[in-house]
Amino acid sequence: MHVDYAVVTLKLADTFAISRWQYEERHNLMVRIHHEGVTGYGEAAPNRRYGESLQSAMEALPILVEALGDDPRLFFHRIETMQHCLAGQGAAKAALDMALFDWLGKYLGQPLYRYFGFDAGLVPATSFTLGIAEPAKMIEKAQKGREFPFLKLKLGGGPHDRDMVSALRSVTQQPLIVDVNEGWTDLKHALNEIYWLADQGVILIEQPMPAAAYEDLCRLKPRSPLPLFADESLTAPGDIVRLSSAFHGVNVKLMKVGGILEAKRTLELARLLEMQTMLGCMIESGLGIAAAANLAPMVDWVDLDGNILLSEDPCDALSLANSQIQLSERAGLGVSLKPAIHDQLEWQSLKAKQVVT
């Protein structure tokens, strides 16, 4: 098994702002696994919130590849070994897990969702995300999301949150998901805002308070008129049991939990605990989005719009019909890098790099 990787630059169509930070472009990693004439692809979107950087992901790759061993057909055992060989670095782990499942699907000649037994017709419609913006800009952004059944609005916990909601409500009555990204730090304030938002047609709230405020979140859950979903609070499948006391649902991202296998386990555990389920994403190309979309038939909510927010997706487009991601008949994850972009990337061999260092 041979593995190599390249850095890819993703430019956003608009500046993207959340409660913590904002950016115009992202640098993700693409990885390739070659074995027996078949090549599988994966993507890492390292995130500072989880102690990751492009550099830390690149440094983790050789260690993770070593743990994966030489036979991708043994993925069940190998991915478990990889997950435990070092702490954190969910994005780098996710890239290798995705590449392995893309390889497996191509090796078996089947799309991944079919291997899992999922009905492609059951993918819920995706939401369209609006980053934090001035009210006038928010109205402009909302135009791009007109065709989606609901919008996801980022709030910052600052003094302009209600202005952003009111601006949106002046142009659309689409149901809203509100993602606070840990922005509210006071329990009473959080509860006041949630009651106000419930009156504005908001249907659920994501991560209202910091992950560290677990006790407050447990107090908030029984008082909240809207379902509360964990995002930053959830970084590993094992978190679910504890989180069921503080949240009604979970937003699972491949980049947080370390890939498709761990995401599937997390979602299964959440379903067993009768929690609602959502699949989310970071700013990712269509490759990372397709990897998550292969699990989408098992969830209640889909927030997989990371590639729609880009000025250009380096992968051939995942098609949307009525805001529903159309799972491909192609083997593996179902998408590939555009040939011109694939050939421009500077692929670096991991094995060769290991010898040099």
Ligand SMILES: [Mg+2]
């Ligand atoms: Mg979120």
